[in-house]
Amino acid sequence: MHHRILKAILYGGLIAGTLDIALVSAINLFDPLVILRSVASGVLGKPAAFAGGLPASALGMLLQWLMSLLIAAIYVFASMRLTILTRFWIPCGLVYGLVTFFVMNYIVVPFSAAASSKPFVISAHISDIVLMLLYGLIIAFFANRFVSITTTRNEHVLNL
Template sequence: MIEQAGPRPTATRNALLAIGVGGFIAGTISLLPVCIQFGWQVILSIAGGLIGDKAGQGGPAIYLLGIFLHFFICFSVATIYYAASRRLLFINQYPLLSGLYFGVTVRLVMNYIVLPLSALHATDPIPIKEFWWGLFEKVILVGLPIAYSVWWFGRSTPTGASGKSRATGESTDAFEKAPA
């Protein structure tokens, strides 16, 4: 009566779990301290990156847009890290160093690419205190949670040393090309 389930795509499941957990944790723990320190108006500034000065008018829709954009960025960053970890094997071998480096990279990309291209056109020099706080925040609250999430959840657990599923003998590498 009960049919036996077929092989589960563990690599895809692990990828979604690693990206989802890493993006959610990074998004949550990076937003809360900034909102506590600078006030909940920070969420309006995030929305302002897309809609400009109109975000300062506030309202529930703009708050939701700011939260959505913040988490969209965090999930996107987690996706980039996961994709890189599939190609650069040392990333998963050294999650602490990789996470620290990745956090610095995220901070630099946000400051020197994303913010100047946003609707706010933020190109003013950053005060040194804000630069160091932002660097600390991106390294500790974004880079490390994503790195350890990918390290922990991104592993293909039901495989042997050959990279083949123990149960079915099929490859578990999500990026492996199909035979021609």
């Protein structure tokens, strides 16, 4: 059981986090190392992160993966209690992606060293929102793939 939960978190978090960086890079036509420095700027501040070269990019990748693993773990553990999250994983994953977008942009980033005070303008965030919808779907897919089987087995055992 624990093995399947760990797989859901690792696959969901690492794949969603890695694809997020790759797609942001492709959409914005920036080197992925620059995108990773932007992530690192949350800890280092913008000037230090963008002057930090490869070590700052490596820190950005580590931070991206850690955040993605945490975000995946929250969904996976919630899905063990709320089976609707795995039964209806597509709409729930989309909603989770939107929630993740707003939490990251309006709670996490403002309290980081990369804080900016830009007002919400939907046209400026369309690609980010679409990417977060995909991000949430990936996490929900792996929760469905690995946790729903575990939950079904546990429910069956408990019903005996």
